[in-house]
Each structure stands twice: as structure tokens, then as C-alpha cells.
Amino acid sequence: ILNIMVKYSREPAVPTKAAKARGDDMRIHYKNTYEVAAAIRGMQLEKAEKYLRDVIDHKQCVPFRKHSTTARTAQAHPFHVTQGRWPKKPCEHLLDLLENVRSNADAKGLDLRKTYITHIQVNKARKGRRRGFKAHGRIKDWCASNCHVELFVTEKAENVKKAEEEKAKHFSKKQLARMKLRVGKPAKKTDANTAVPGK
Numbered sequence: 001i002l003n004i005m006v007k008y009s010r011e012p013a014v015p016t017k018a019a020k021a022r023g024d025d026m027r028i029h030y031k032n033t034y035e036v037a038a039a040i041r042g043m044q045l046e047k048a049e050k051y052l053r054d055v056i057d058h059k060q061c062v063p064f065r066k067h068s069t070t071a072r073t074a075q076a077h078p079f080h081v082t083q084g085r086w087p088k089k090p091c092e093h094l095l096d097l098l099e100n101v102r103s104n105a106d107a108k109g110l111d112l113r114k115t116y117i118t119h120i121q122v123n124k125a126r127k128g129r130r131r132g133f134k135a136h137g138r139i140k141d142w143c144a145s146n147c148h149v150e151l152f153v154t155e156k157a158e159n160v161k162k163a164e165e166e167k168a169k170h171f172s173k174k175q176l177a178r179m180k181l182r183v184g185k186p187a188k189k190t191d192a193n194t195a196v197p198g199k
Contacts, residue, residue: 008150009121019108019115020152021101023093025125030147031067032087036094037120037149039063039079045105045115045153049098052091061086094149101153110155120151 012018026033036055039062040048054060061075061084068083076084105115128144171179 008152010119012118012152012154014154016108017110017155017157018118018152019101019105019110020150021097021104022148022150023097024148025146026093026149027128027144027146028090028093029087030122030124030145032062032085033090033094033147033149034122035064035067035085036062036087036090037122037151038065040094040117041120043117045098045102045112045117048117049095052095052098055086055091056088058086062091097149097151101151105153105155110153114155115153116156117151118154120149123148123150 006022008020008022012020036052040051043051051060055062061073063076063079063081064070064083064085065081068081070083070085072082073084076082102112105112125146125148128146130142130144132140132142134140
């Protein structure tokens with residue numbers, strides 16, 4: 001049995017707090033998958049799974065920012081764009097990948113409620129080539145735009161507030177001079193015998 005190491009484009013900062021998953025030569029369109037991956041990048045794992053299911057059910061759309069030659073929809077307004085789609089097949093394949101990475105994270109003992117998709121990347125794969133037959137004996141190529149997808153999730157640590165340190169107070173020369181005057185000169189006391197009547 002050959003142990004082939006799969007190379008990722010980048011590695012997590014803390015490998016013990018991360019889980020990976022990858023799919024090669026997936027029969028899904030590169031452009032649609034690129035937009036779906038961009039939409040779930042940075043999401044919490046459970047939230048990303050719910051979002052993809054909503055896209056399949058047409059409850060939410062995937063905003064198309066880079067490959068935006070598509071029609072407008074009102075569901076794209078929360079993403080501050082006007083164009084969006086509901087690519088079913090890429091969402092189903094990415095749901096399978098998220099289920100895979102969920103199992104890997106669970107096996108590592110990570111807290112699934114604190115895991116976020118910190119890296120997801122879609123690369124073009126080799127085109128699937130078939131033949132299409134036309135009139136008069138002509139033959140044309142019939143290609144499929146396949147893609148590779150890689151991702152990893154990372155468990156985020158809890159934010160601990162830094163202890164407040166007492167900062168040394170800095171005074172200007174004027175403030176120091178006033179403080180010296182207040183300390184050096186005692187307050188004036190008025191004697192009842194020496195008090196001038198009428199004042």
C-alpha cells in the first residue's frame with residue numbers, strides 16, 4: 001500500500017486544532033463552485049451546512065461576484081450585490097466535503113460549535129473530453145469544466161480579556177508647577193478677631 005501525501009496550497013497555523021478535506025476532479029462546474037466556496041468562506045461549520053441546504057431549497061441564493069453573467073434576484077441584496085443563482089450540484093458536493101471534514105474534526109476531538117472554515121480553494125482541473133456529432137459527419141469536442149476543491153476548518157480559541165494595567169500618569173510642566181503650589185502653600189485661614197466688619 002502506497003501512502004501518498006496530498007499537498008495543500010497552504011497549511012493551518014495550528015495543525016492540532018484543524019481538520020482537512022479535499023476533492024479532486026469533481027464533476028461540477030468550476031465557475032459555480034468558485035462562487036459557492038467564496039460565499040461560505042469564513043462561516044461557522046454548522047452555519048455553512050444550513051446555508052447550502054437553504055440554497056438547494058431556493059430559500060437563499062449564492063451571490064455571483066466574479067462570474068456575474070447571470071440574472072438579478074432580490075435574494076442577493078443582503079450580500080450587497082444584485083446577481084445570484086442556486087447552483088444545486090456544487091452545493092451537494094460541498095455538503096459532502098463538509099460532512100467529511102466534520103468527521104475528521106470530530107475524530108480529532110475539536111469542538112464543532114467553534115470550528116470555522118478558514119480556508120477553501122477551488123482550482124481548475126483537467127477538462128473532461130467527449131465527442132459531439134454534428135451534421136455532415138462533423139465532430140466537435142464536448143468538454144466538462146471539472147475542478148479540485150480543498151478546505152480546512154479551524155477551532156477558534158476563546159477570547160480572553162487582557163488584564164488592565166495601571167498606566168503611569170504623565171504630567172506637563174504646568175501641571176507639575178500647579179501641583180507644587182497647591183502642596184507648598186497652605187490654605188489661608190481667616191481669624192474671627194482680625195476680620196474686618198462689613199466684609
